[in-house]
Amino acid sequence: MTGSLESRVLALLTEVAPDVDAALVLPDVDFREQFDFDSMDVYNFAVAIHRALGIDVPERDYRELSSLSRCVAYLERARIARTSSSST
Amino acid sequence: MSEARTTTTYREALREALRAALRADERVFLMGEDVGRYGGSFAVSKGLLAEFGEERVRDTPLSESAFVGAGIGAALGGLRPIVEIMTCNFSLLALDQILNNAATLCHMSGGQFPVPLVIRMSTGAGRQLAAQHSHSFEGWYAHIPGLRILAPATLADARGMLGSALHCPDPVLIFEHIALLTLEGELAAEAGDVDIRHAAVRRTGRDITVVTYGASLHKCLEAASELGREGIELEVIDLRTLRPLDDETIMGSVRRTHRLLVVDEGWRSGSLAAEVGMRAVEQAFFELDAPIARVCTEEVPVPYPRHLEDAALPSVARIAAEARRLVSRVP
Amino acid sequence: MSRELRLPSLGADMDAGTLVEWRVRPGSRVRKGEVMALVETDKGIIDLECFEDSTVERLLVEPGTRVAVGTALALLAGEAAPATQVGSGAEVTAPAVRASPAARVRARVLGVALEGLAGTGLGGAVTLEDVERVARTAAAVPVAGKAAGLRAAIAAAMSRSKREIPHYYVQLTIDFGPAAAWLGAYNAHRPPLERLLPAVLLLKATATAAREFPAFNGFYTAQGFESAAVVNLGVAIALRGGGVVAPALLDADRKPLAQLMPELQGLVERARRGHLRSGEAASATLTVTSLGEEGADAVLPVIHPPQVAMIGFGSVLERPWVVDGRIEVRPVLGASLAADHRVTDGRQGAQFLARIRDGLSKPEAL
Numbered sequence A: 001m002t003g004s005l006e007s008r009v010l011a012l013l014t015e016v017a018p019d020v021d022a023a024l025v026l027p028d029v030d031f032r033e034q035f036d037f038d039s040m041d042v043y044n045f046a047v048a049i050h051r052a053l054g055i056d057v058p059e060r061d062y063r064e065l066s067s068l069s070r071c072v073a074y075l076e077r078a079r080i081a082r083t084s085s086s087s088t
Numbered sequence B: 001m002s003e004a005r006t007t008t009t010y011r012e013a014l015r016e017a018l019r020a021a022l023r024a025d026e027r028v029f030l031m032g033e034d035v036g037r038y039g040g041s042f043a044v045s046k047g048l049l050a051e052f053g054e055e056r057v058r059d060t061p062l063s064e065s066a067f068v069g070a071g072i073g074a075a076l077g078g079l080r081p082i083v084e085i086m087t088c089n090f091s092l093l094a095l096d097q098i099l100n101n102a103a104t105l106c107h108m109s110g111g112q113f114p115v116p117l118v119i120r121m122s123t124g125a126g127r128q129l130a131a132q133h134s135h136s137f138e139g140w141y142a143h144i145p146g147l148r149i150l151a152p153a154t155l156a157d158a159r160g161m162l163g164s165a166l167h168c169p170d171p172v173l174i175f176e177h178i179a180l181l182t183l184e185g186e187l188a189a190e191a192g193d194v195d196i197r198h199a200a201v202r203r204t205g206r207d208i209t210v211v212t213y214g215a216s217l218h219k220c221l222e223a224a225s226e227l228g229r230e231g232i233e234l235e236v237i238d239l240r241t242l243r244p245l246d247d248e249t250i251m252g253s254v255r256r257t258h259r260l261l262v263v264d265e266g267w268r269s270g271s272l273a274a275e276v277g278m279r280a281v282e283q284a285f286f287e288l289d290a291p292i293a294r295v296c297t298e299e300v301p302v303p304y305p306r307h308l309e310d311a312a313l314p315s316v317a318r319i320a321a322e323a324r325r326l327v328s329r330v331p
Numbered sequence C: 001m002s003r004e005l006r007l008p009s010l011g012a013d014m015d016a017g018t019l020v021e022w023r024v025r026p027g028s029r030v031r032k033g034e035v036m037a038l039v040e041t042d043k044g045i046i047d048l049e050c051f052e053d054s055t056v057e058r059l060l061v062e063p064g065t066r067v068a069v070g071t072a073l074a075l076l077a078g079e080a081a082p083a084t085q086v087g088s089g090a091e092v093t094a095p096a097v098r099a100s101p102a103a104r105v106r107a108r109v110l111g112v113a114l115e116g117l118a119g120t121g122l123g124g125a126v127t128l129e130d131v132e133r134v135a136r137t138a139a140a141v142p143v144a145g146k147a148a149g150l151r152a153a154i155a156a157a158m159s160r161s162k163r164e165i166p167h168y169y170v171q172l173t174i175d176f177g178p179a180a181a182w183l184g185a186y187n188a189h190r191p192p193l194e195r196l197l198p199a200v201l202l203l204k205a206t207a208t209a210a211r212e213f214p215a216f217n218g219f220y221t222a223q224g225f226e227s228a229a230v231v232n233l234g235v236a237i238a239l240r241g242g243g244v245v246a247p248a249l250l251d252a253d254r255k256p257l258a259q260l261m262p263e264l265q266g267l268v269e270r271a272r273r274g275h276l277r278s279g280e281a282a283s284a285t286l287t288v289t290s291l292g293e294e295g296a297d298a299v300l301p302v303i304h305p306p307q308v309a310m311i312g313f314g315s316v317l318e319r320p321w322v323v324d325g326r327i328e329v330r331p332v333l334g335a336s337l338a339a340d341h342r343v344t345d346g347r348q349g350a351q352f353l354a355r356i357r358d359g360l361s362k363p364e365a366l
Helices: A002-016 A031-035 A039-053 A059-065 A068-087 B010-024 B048-052 B064-076 B088-102 B155-166 B216-228 B247-257 B272-287 B306-312 B316-327 C101-110 C128-140 C145-164 C177-188 C198-212 C257-273 C346-361
Strands: B005-009 B028-032 B057-059 B080-087 B118-123 B148-150 B172-177 B184-188 B200-203 B208-212 B234-238 B241-243 B260-267 B293-297 C002-006 C016-022 C035-041 C044-049 C054-059 C066-068 C072-077 C167-175 C218-221 C224-227 C233-235 C275-277 C286-290 C309-323 C326-340
Touching (some): A039 A068, A039 C198, A039 C257, A059 A068, A059 C177, B010 B048, B028 B064, B064 B080, B080 B088, B080 B155, B148 B155, B155 B172, B155 B184, B200 B247, B208 B216, B208 B247, B216 B234, B216 B260, B260 B316, C035 C072, C101 C128, C167 C346, C177 C346, C198 C286, C198 C309, C198 C346, C233 C257, C309 C346
Parallel strands (some): B028 B057, B028 B080, B080 B118, B208 B234, B208 B260, B260 B293, C044 C275
Antiparallel strands (some): C016 C035, C016 C066, C035 C044, C167 C326, C309 C326
16 A cells, blocks of 8 residues: 555656656655755645645645655555544 | 989979970960960970971960960860960950850850860069069959869979860860969979869868968968967968869868968959858858958059069968967957 | 747847747747747747737748847738837847857857857957867866756856946845745645745745836846836746756736746746746846745845846744844844846845835735
8 A cells, every 4th residue: 555655656756856767766865855856846746646646735744745755654644534534 | 112203393394284285186286475486475385386396386466366266266176275375464355255255155055166275374473574464363264154264383283284274175274373483393204184173282280271372372381381380280272273163172171270361362352362261151151260361462553663562462471470360369 | 011030039148049849830820929939048948939919921940940049930920010028038139249150159069158258269259269168167067968058058147247247235134924924824724736835925025026116127238227117027946957047927016926826836847847938038127036945044146137136035044033122033034135236226225125025024915
């Protein structure tokens, strides 16, 4: 499950920043350090996540989108939270 | 393998060319003012009358139009006439024959009547012959389609161009520079016909292409030696054939050096130098790294006094100064 | 009534471009703003837009051809007289660089910008040797082809700026508290797509102030300064892997924030794809640079000629701030102005910055 979420996130990442090579992304290093990510990239990334995964990341949580592993962990939690809230 | 060489002069080489042509082909004959008994105004044909007789070396009346016209007729009739005109200013008296008959008949007859005529004339200044006998009209003639214009600047070309011209089906005008007649040097004993289609690179160099012809060639080579000691390398091209121009050799050089200096004893306005420069703009514009420059004769009737004549003509000093300017750098 | 579509100067440092592709054919009807052709420049591929409704009569230049600025590219038929883009930089042509033809060709091949090069040839012309010397120096720093061209273009424009423009600087620290609070509230109940970035507030505040201070908004040319009728706000956009371009948000002072945000997003995307539109590539009348995310306190910008001013914003940082005689922790922002002393003085500069501050203090009015 995590694997498929990770590959989807990577796909969104390369959509936002076409010059990023998905195979070379270091999971624990900040996107900002790796690819000069800036606030516009984070904005685009959040928009893409909302569109593709249906997860609305509030602005105060944007820092959770700063690296691949952090992002995947955050989205995993968000998905579980959503599933459990909808099942009750 | 050592070639047998003889020491000779430009004048002797011209004479040797005439002698060889008269020997090689019965149809060849020489005519002009004083070419027989007097031996030619510049002594080029001295001795040929005795050797070949009055049929083959013919003195003519003082009428350029008549004897050039006769030459055209003889060429049309199957002979191979060599017409000598004393100096190129006198050729103007035969201009109608040259321009309207010699140059046109082959074309107007759909190739039926080629005019294999050779006209030799002296050209150039530098011998204190004053304004009426110091012209360089080869550039004018190079304007005319239907003619081939040659300008021998070396002993080998003085010796070889006539024979090649006689093999050419078109009228050929050979401009022999009076300042070169006494030029001395070595020539291969078996020297003969030369290529008359291509320019020759007389000295290679990477900094400036210098295009010239005739007597100016030697001034350019002298300037090139002088500048070589300063580390400026001139590539000196001798046009040899002024019409048709060998664009390929000129542009090939300009593409290497990216700079062009044209040295021409004609007056600057509307000169052959202008034509060469314009062709470089048309064909090698994007190769040029400096403005094209020219050294030509000052736009005055060529003066008689020695110091004024020298000042009017292209000189080694002017050529060298212009070349230095082209490669100069502002700090 | 046919007229010519000419290659506009898409930057003060551009004197030629390569026509990459035609997007229209003879007979095509094109509307104002429609893309007619793609042109490659140092800033990447630029979409050449039609300046008014017309019909294409004839295409004059083949794809792949390198042409000088001002060259007629196509013949158009239409009603009105040839229009120039109002207030755009397109009609501001760079002063001719004196360079030999061979040097120009070599510069193109090597990706060297001629603008700003010191020529050592006759009449001070840039020669082959000058270009090759610069290329050798540039080659010492390994930069990829495109990036080298862009780097050279930046070098030329900035060198010209520092050579010609007497810069002066004014700085002001701004309390960003009100703006941050307003922005937080605005974004909180909106989906990601509709949220605003702080940059949009900074741009809008600057554009609004520029309308009131026309002496900072316009071009300085050989004829002197002329203020622009519109505010086309240049945005310095850093490219990944180095380099910066500053295309314009057109009429930034007149557009609501909700419209500026997607326009900014599109501008950044096109800039990073190397695919700007001709109307935005060189029409900036005033430029903003924001280094906020790098943690810098402030930035002292270099004006992009022929503009006469540039606004720089540093990071929003929490700092002690005196409010009513007490010290509070507030998010503050270092704003700076670099301006052309030939046109304005420090006092006006300070007033201009203060006006931007006032705008940010009432974000709801932006």
